[in-house]
Amino acid sequence: MTTEPEPDRVEPDDVRAARAAIDAHLSRSDPSPGHGGGADGLRSDGRVDDQVADRIAREAWDAVIAVTPPPPDPATDPGPAVEPPEVAERRARAIAIARGLQRLGYHLDESLLPGPGMAAG
Template sequence: MTTEPEREPVDVADVHAAHAAIDAYLRRTDSAPERLPGRGRVADGVAEAVAREAWDSVIAITPPPPDPATDPGPAVEPPEVAERRAEAMAIARGLQLLGYRLDETLLPGPDIAAG
């Protein structure tokens, strides 16, 4: 018996998040021609746009860092930003698991440089 955590449920959830984001993007942008016929895939550019849109939504609601002169305490990320960040990370991981190549600025990591 192993003590390693099982990754499959997280991976499946990430793939579902990616599929949901792709479907929402296609419905919103009317990009149906971007879907590759018979394979259930979209063009890599669409996948990248989906990931970029997810990260842009995080950036849009992230407050500016506190001014050290007026607020010397540590910056606390609001819960809605943390939730949106987790969603964006799941989408990016799911897109990777589905085989899409993403720009490195869109990949989840310790220092997300998306924007």
């Protein structure tokens, strides 16, 4: 399977994060036909298709959103919002996964790509 790196090749951290996310996604997906998981989404060359890569990146961003507290009310708390460590950690992971998927050649929805105009997080 192409989630495995080539022997004796050192990969960037973001590529390792993407491969781990692909493996985790495939291992928890329902492998029965028609349920969108397991072998579903795998191409004949052993890579997942771009839709599955999008789903994996979206799951990483959803994990960020799930732990992000609502912004403070400026009327009651005028101080700057401080990002909790868990949010920062999940955001860094989501960025690494998205970048790694790109490095692996997957074409992701623009809203899932890290950057200044990033819609994902």
